[in-house]
Amino acid sequence: MRMKRFSALLLLAALTACTSVPEQRLTVPRAPIETKQRIAFGSVALREVSLPGYAAGEEIYFSDATGVLSTQPGLFWADDPGRAITLELSRHLAQITGARVAAEPWPFGGFPEAxxxxxxxxxxxxxxxxxxxxxQYFVSSENGRARARLFDLSVPVPDxxxxxxxxxxxxxxxxxxxxxxARDGLR
Structure with missing residues (x-):
């Protein structure tokens, strides 16, 4: 009986292995920073970026011409998208502005200026x-200055x-x- 069960499990595992797609993890290369921008704050805290449900998971979604979203089996982001984008933004803002920028929780003493x-x-x-x-992004500061701005960015993807x-x-x-x-929200 055990041999039959083991053989059935082995056969099932073999069939699954033959039909499954190998998992691939896609890393995001660092985009070069070519811009420097002075801002009104010496320190900035960045809250974790909020993503829509389909973008918050590891799967990479594509939109067809009708707006239907789909994934490619076995293709995933290498890191949690919310965490990765928060850290990317933090790094870019620090490089662009020269300010002390960190993702929350704020790792330094005191409070950030924005x-x-x-x-x-x-x-x-x-x-x-x-x-x-x-x-949309929001900027708030200790001095009461607050801003809310919409953004809509597109980058070409060569076929x-x-x-x-x-x-x-x-x-x-x-x-x-x-x-x-940096240019429109932190100046």
Whole structure:
């Protein structure tokens, strides 16, 4: 009896192995920083970026021409997207502004002079060959100055470049968002 059960499990495992797609993890390359921007704050805390449900998971979603979202089996982001984008934004804002920037919880003594919160509404590769990052960001400060701005960023994704072009486009879109926040929200 045990031998039959073991044989059945072995057969099931073999069939699953033959039909499953190997898992691939996609990293996001660092987009170069070419912009410097003076801001009104010496220290900035960044709250964890809020992502829509489909973008918060490890699967990488694509939108077809009708707006239907789908994934490619076995293809995942290498890191948790909310965590990764928060850290990317923090790094970019620090490089762009020269300010002390860190993701929350604030790791330094005292309090930051400003806080940034980002809520992403849309983050995906679209059938028209662009990676779109859209949503709203908020800046608040101890001196009472508060701002809320919408953003809608698009980065071209060349068809012939393959799946890694989507990761590069995401990195560029996050970098562009950091430039936008520094220029329009933190000045």
């Amino acid at each position: 806080q940034v919160e980002v809520r992403v509404e849309e983050m995906l590769a679209q059938a028209d060959g662009v990676f779109r990052l859209a949503g 012939e470049a393959g799946i890694t072009a989507i990761a590069a486009a995401r990195g560029q879109a996050v970098r562009d968002l950091a430039v936008t926040i």
